[in-house]
Amino acid sequence: AFRDPVDVWRERIEPHLSEYLGGQVFEGVCGQWLQKHAYAARGLALESAGRWWSRDGQLEIDVLGRLTGGGYLLGECEWSASAPLHSRAFAALRARQERLPEARWREGSEYI
Secondary structure, three states: OOOOHHHHHHHHHHHHHHHHHHHHHHHHHHHHHHHHHHHHHHOOOEEEEEEEEOOOOOOEEEEEEEEOOOOEEEEOOOOOOOOOOHHHHHHHHHHHHHOOOOHHHHOOOEEO
């Protein structure tokens, strides 16, 4: 039987969308966007970028990129369907940056 797509959305997709996007899906989309648009959006030319984890799994940076002119880009990807996360996410990123093992990643970085 045919069902209205709006009903299917409301009943089956919308209740689980944040759970689905809040994991690695949104972070992957952010990384793809950054690779394609970092220069146009922020004037940042990236050599490379990706997720970074410490060997013990205790520290994670959603985006750690090497800039073409030197320096690094650090970014946080947070999905929220309800509230802006700007200052809280930035504070958490800065706290994690201080724990990075290489000094070059801690000094003079750009953020996104």
